[in-house]
Amino acid sequence: NAGVTQTPKFQVLKTGQSMTLQCAQDMNHEYMSWYRQDPGMGLRLIHYSVGAGITDQGEVPNGYNVSRSTTEDFPLRLLSAAPSQTSVYFCASSLGWREDNEQFFGPGTRLTVL
Amino acid sequence: SQKIEQNSEALNIQEGKTATLTCNYTNYSPAYLQWYRQDPGRGPVFLLLIRENEKEKRKERLKVTFDTTLKQSLFHITASQPADSATYLCALEGDMRFGAGTRLTVKP
Numbered sequence: 001n002a003g004v005t006q007t008p009k010f011q012v013l014k015t016g017q018s019m020t021l022q023c024a025q026d027m028n029h030e031y032m033s034w035y036r037q038d039p040g041m042g043l044r045l046i047h048y049s050v051g052a053g054i055t056d057q058g059e060v061p062n063g064y065n066v067s068r069s070t071t072e073d074f075p076l077r078l079l080s081a082a083p084s085q086t087s088v089y090f091c092a093s094s095l096g097w098r099e100d101n102e103q104f105f106g107p108g109t110r111l112t113v114l
Numbered sequence: 115s116q117k118i119e120q121n122s123e124a125l126n127i128q129e130g131k132t133a134t135l136t137c138n139y140t141n142y143s144p145a146y147l148q149w150y151r152q153d154p155g156r157g158p159v160f161l162l163l164i165r166e167n168e169k170e171k172r173k174e175r176l177k178v179t180f181d182t183t184l185k186q187s188l189f190h191i192t193a194s195q196p197a198d199s200a201t202y203l204c205a206l207e208g209d210m211r212f213g214a215g216t217r218l219t220v221k222p
Binding site: 004035041043044045090092100103106108 | 123145155157158160205211212213214215
């Protein structure tokens with residue numbers, strides 16, 4: 001199993017550009033989520049999904065869209081990038097939501113918005 | 115709203131000593147709490163989970179305690195080694211809110 005994969009590893013955008021961060025998992029996990037990690041602030045939940053076709057907002061959803069058309073994939077879209085979105089983005093998955101299952105994290109995408 | 119705090123941004127200890135990291139939370143009564151390890155440039159990796167009805171859990175050199183009255187979890191690494199140097203994160207059940215982490219450095 002590859003676990004949780006994310007692409008790209010690094011990305012530089014200009015303000016106003018759009019892009020999609022890709023996330024995939026091959027563990028048949030129902031729950032997937034996106035976090036951003038900024039220095040001194042820990043991981044903050046952006047959006048999450050409890051299964052295909054179901055998504056919901058986390059703590060910091062503004063400026064981001066998600067969709068979940070399959071169990072495996074959970075892309076994160078930045079509609080119009082802003083410098084405040086410069087961060088490291090992590091995708092995670094687990095067997096279920098609000099269950100005592102460990103989360104498996106991807107390697108992260110380091111995004112810089114100029 | 116939930117608030118979770120790890121009260122030390124950084125902790126330096128000597129090899130062989132016990133490292134103790136603290137996680138405090140407010141405005142919530144989680145059914146469980148998780149601890150993760152994160153190395154530079156990598157995603158967090160799960161270490162331990164402790165449930166509200168468990169006072170203590172151990173895994174090799176790791177020990178976690180959970181005091182629901184104090185709203186606090188302690189994470190201990192005994193006989194610490196330089197390879198234990200990393201950032202350690204705690205996370206609350208629910209919307210999986212994470213603390214900012216404690217960066218542990220174990221010096222030989």
